[in-house]
Amino acid sequence: MSLPNIRSLSQQEMIDFFAELGEPAYRARQTHQWLWQKHVRRFEDMTNLGKDLRSTLQAHFSLEHLEPATVQQSKDGTVKSAMRLPDGKIVESVLIPAGKRMTACVSSQVGCSLDCAFCATAALKRMRNLEPDEIYDQVVTLNRQAEEFFNQKLSNIVFMGMGEPLLNYTKVMESIAKITSPEGLGMSPKRITLSTSGVAKMMHRMAEEQVPFHLALSLHAANDDKRTQLMSINATNPLSMLAEALRHWHQATGRRVTYEFIVFKDFNDSPQDARELVEFSRIVPCKINLIEYNPIEGGSFEQTTPERFERFVGILEAAGCIVNVRRSRGKDIDAACGQLANKTH
Numbered sequence: 001m002s003l004p005n006i007r008s009l010s011q012q013e014m015i016d017f018f019a020e021l022g023e024p025a026y027r028a029r030q031t032h033q034w035l036w037q038k039h040v041r042r043f044e045d046m047t048n049l050g051k052d053l054r055s056t057l058q059a060h061f062s063l064e065h066l067e068p069a070t071v072q073q074s075k076d077g078t079v080k081s082a083m084r085l086p087d088g089k090i091v092e093s094v095l096i097p098a099g100k101r102m103t104a105c106v107s108s109q110v111g112c113s114l115d116c117a118f119c120a121t122a123a124l125k126r127m128r129n130l131e132p133d134e135i136y137d138q139v140v141t142l143n144r145q146a147e148e149f150f151n152q153k154l155s156n157i158v159f160m161g162m163g164e165p166l167l168n169y170t171k172v173m174e175s176i177a178k179i180t181s182p183e184g185l186g187m188s189p190k191r192i193t194l195s196t197s198g199v200a201k202m203m204h205r206m207a208e209e210q211v212p213f214h215l216a217l218s219l220h221a222a223n224d225d226k227r228t229q230l231m232s233i234n235a236t237n238p239l240s241m242l243a244e245a246l247r248h249w250h251q252a253t254g255r256r257v258t259y260e261f262i263v264f265k266d267f268n269d270s271p272q273d274a275r276e277l278v279e280f281s282r283i284v285p286c287k288i289n290l291i292e293y294n295p296i297e298g299g300s301f302e303q304t305t306p307e308r309f310e311r312f313v314g315i316l317e318a319a320g321c322i323v324n325v326r327r328s329r330g331k332d333i334d335a336a337c338g339q340l341a342n343k344t345h
């Protein structure tokens with residue numbers, strides 16, 4: 001039988017464990033530091049704990065860390081890592097350099113249970129949720145890569161890799177708590193964005209809990225019929241429900257929401273589509289990220305033409321929307337949005 005992973009223990013559970021052994025509480029703090037800040041690989045390297053204590057830990061727990069199985073760099077600098085999990089499964093994480101900005105794009109599940117028509121991860125199905133330490137380790141690895149490749153620190157973290165973070169709610173929240181804790185990586189929650197396909201119930205929960213980070217919604221159509229064709233989750237979480245959740249979120253946090261919108265040729269790129277988006281954008285203060293479509297194998301969609309794109313942007317801007325155009329990054333190594341599908345494995 002395999003031993004429990006010591007990194008799945010909460011701080012309290014760790015303190016309780018040491019209390020049972022008759023050890024003082026500061027042992028828990030020391031151990032926590034080895035596990036989450038010094039990233040030791042072996043109990044025997046926890047040199048400020050006595051030898052016997054190290055052996056006791058070894059007898060009770062396993063110590064797991066994620067390792068990059070392969071690392072690829074794109075022509076544009078983007079670095080994609082296939083991360084090997086303790087059970088041998090693989091998830092992908094992407095480091096995206098953009099001037100002073102150095103963004104880590106992390107996965108929250110192995111595969112994904114949703115089946116968005118335009119996303120390559122959908123083909124993998126959902127294999128399992130990631131544990132908090134597995135999400136945390138992606139950030140640690142990308143942070144190290146940021147130093148190694150670019151001599152910079154991570155500035156931002158986006159939950160836009162594989163999986164739907166709000167369908168792995170508790171573990172994702174735990175990972176963010178650790179990433180932002182001074183006893184973890186001490187990163188600012190203002191630098192973190194969670195992107196969801198729109199799980200209304202969980203968006204309400206984020207509002208109730210007044211989580212301190214940013215929210216992005218993968219919108220892609222502001223019309224239920226079209227959105228359901230793109231994303232089947234819209235059948236059970238239609239725009240009216242999302243609108244309610246967004247209002248709740250904004251009331252509770254005061255924060256602006258980001259909408260992600262891929263402009264597909266002859267599907268959602270007409271003036272009418274733009275006007276529907278304008279309408280939706282009035283629900284709460286927001287900005288709109290227009291994402292370039294990254295074609296996927298077997299996909300039936302196409303990126304719109306530059307002319308239709310300009311017309312679309314023009315309508316949004318004339319209506320006063322804040323619009324960013326996001327060019328795709330890392331396309332040549334299948335590291336761009338929607339392309340994460342463990343192809344090299």
Ligand code: SAH
Pocket residue numbers: 118119120159160161162163164165195196197198217218260262291292293294295296337338339
């Ligand atoms: N499940 C979450 C997070 C992962 S997807 C969500 O849906 O938001 C991260 C972003 O990439 C989403 O906005 C998604 O819609 C977008 N995306 C997926 N496939 C894409 C593709 N082929 N081209 C461009 N963007 C894509």
